[in-house]
Amino acid sequence: MECNNCTVASLKFEIRLEGELNSSVLEQVAEFLERRNIAVTRKENKLQMDEQGAREFLDFCNDLLDPAEAVFRINQEAWKPLSEMEHVFNMEWIDDVIRYERLSCHYQPIIDAEGNIYAYEMLARFQNEDGSTIYPNEIFPAAKSRGRLYALDRVCRMTAVKHAAVLKGEKAFINFIPTSIYSPEFCLRSTTELANKLGVDPQQLVFEVVETEQVDDLDHLKKILAYYKEKGFEYALDDVGEGYSTIEMLADLKPNYMKLDMQYVQGVANDAVKQGLALQFLEKAVEIGSVPLAEGIEERADFDWLKEQGYQLFQGYYFGKPSPAPTKVEGALTL
Template identity: 75%
Template sequence: MQCNNCSVTAIKFEIKLEGKTNLSALQTVIDHLERRGIEISSRGDKLQMDEVGAREFLDFCSDLLDVSQVVFRINQEAWQPLDRMAQVFETEWIDDVIANERLTCHYQPIVDTDENIFAYEMLARFQNEDGSMIYPNEIFPAAKTRGRLYALDRVCRMTAVKYSAALKGEKAFINFIPTSIYSPEFCLSSTISLSKKLGVDPKLLVFEVVETEKVDDLDHLKKILTYYRERGFDYALDDVGEGYSTIEMLADMKPKYMKLDMKFVQDVATDLEKQRVAKKFLRKALEIGSIPLAEGIETRQDFEWLKQSGYQLFQGYYFGKPAALPLYEQHVKA
């Protein structure tokens, strides 16, 4: 069973009209939509309809109504001004990407102090129908606009678990967006089931919280992480920097791994301010029993400085760029 939020079922629009001008025109709007054969429901100053109806509404009402006093929302999410509705229509292409699972995973190595591979981060790569690439900075904003973050995050997690089955004993770091999970018992159960079906040892999966500093509901995040921990999975906090909360809060999260944001890693060997932040981060990680991981390493100099300072795991282009195959399979294929 799969919820509507995690799939690409039809979007339901709710439109609210405000102001004397708009409310006086409400019946005219309803009559027009019904003449067009559009199924709508009305309650007070609100209308509900599908996407076809919303497109017709936008075309018909741009001149008739005071659009500054019309708001809409999709799938019970936050209200938005009407002028953003067109963006929802323009991002319809993402439904096809999700429904047809037009994505693969690339592997980026994470190494220990001896530069042996400890794990791989699973990084999603998206394609259009013609095979051309869709970049993450394009697809995630589109998913948010269209109310598909739940569905996109789910298909990314499931794909990453599938690809992790190809690893030979190394851990797999799998990203997830905590704000896209409203109920861990429901939203994460399919991920757990798939890992069991593929015979993937939970101890080899590390769920990585992305956009750590943007999490507002810490209690909700704790609930998600507790759900994973109780089922044998580890988790990591990503992109942690100087300004991220307190030692007490981080200790309460009990992350197995903490990733130092790459903006404090690159050129750390020569930048005194970055060194200060990196050392402060290291002390926090060790104090709460987390394994410190530095990401974004591009030079030997930065790697050596971080290693000598006490960092235990490392990731970045210096050790390997994301690739379609794990490093050892690349060598076999070569």
């Protein structure tokens, strides 16, 4: 059984009307919706209804209410100004992307210091109904506005596991958003069940924390990572230089891999400041027993410098761009 957050269930809107003007028309608004055969639940100055009801509400009340004294929320999330409700309606297309799983994964190689492919990062690619591409900077804001981050993160994880099944022993790095998982035992059960069904060795999967949403609840993140570890999966931390500043915090999380962000990687061979940051990162990784991985490599000089310092894994366009199928390393490495 799946929860409403992980599926594309009908949105539940809650509207709160405040101020003298809005309070005076509250009864009129509720009666109008009921005449339209829209189920409305009224609790003091709040109205609860489905999305169709919210659309009717907005049309009817556009010139009737004081918008500065009205707020709404969906699925018990944060309250928002009424002016943002139209945007939620306009992003309805994200529901079909998730419902019909209009996405696939591309593979980007991760290599070791000898130039062998160690793993692939699984990168989601989304499509409209006509097959045209939807870019990540469109998909994630749309999902967030409609409260679909849980559902989007789940379908991305499941799709990545399916694509990992074709790998021949290489690991698969799978991104996930910690804030989209409210209960590891419940939200991640389907992921582990799918891996078992497809015969994917848990040690083949590396779940990577991405900082699309800043992690504020460290204890919650620790519970998620503990669940992954219990099931035999590995995990990686992305953007470590920004999101996880202290060695104590990193030692507490115990990541199997730490990824150095591309902003510290690109041009590092000739930049003393970046070199200092890269060495500090490497020292942290070694101290807690984590494998250091440099991402975003586009130049041979940067790869050589990082390799010489002791970095063990590498990723970037120099070795290969994301592709629809696992590929060999494109960079001409003479190691």
